[in-house]
Amino acid sequence: MRLRYKVWLETEGKAFGEGPLKILRKVDELGSLSKTARELNMSYSKAWKLINFLEKNLGFKLLQREAGGSGGGGSYLTAEARALMQKYENFSLEADQALQNLFHKYFG
């Protein structure tokens, strides 16, 4: 028997979780939400809608758009996005450890 779980944060609606974390990591790597969307098999408009929805729920910006130029512009993470990702990663690691320990205590 094994443990499965899903954790996420909400305000009015979903605010943050594994999916958004994965998208933001990819934007940080690729410097572009359109490239990120392509790599994750999402439409660009769906990716922007999700980011806007999260930003509204969180109350701060996650991405800044860089204006066009020769490279066609791109997106980069805000300081608030980086801080949230770091907190969420630490929270996730400790949550996983705590849940695994309890699982072994009761079902190991």
Place this chain on the structure above:
Amino acid sequence: MRLRYKVWLETEGKAFGEGPLKILRKVDELGSLSKTARELNMSYSKAWKLINFLEKNLGFKLLQREAGGSGGGGSYLTAEARALMQKYENFSLEADQALQNLFHKYFG
């Protein structure tokens, strides 16, 4: 911001979680899976299929059927079902406390 999570146990497929716990508690209260199914707005056959599926994954019986008689028979929990419910309830309580503590540590 608030924490949301969903925890469940798996073997080959889903083995136990909040839904099955709720059904078993109701069977214990009503002494009947058919009454339980009615009260939870499930079909009787769906309820039996779920119980059989869980029993197969868990490797032990959850319910014993009582043969007909004047009352039309009924279902009661096996000792293994009671032990699993108790363990799962304790696990759930401690998991909730641990996750809430971590949530407050990082996002409180």
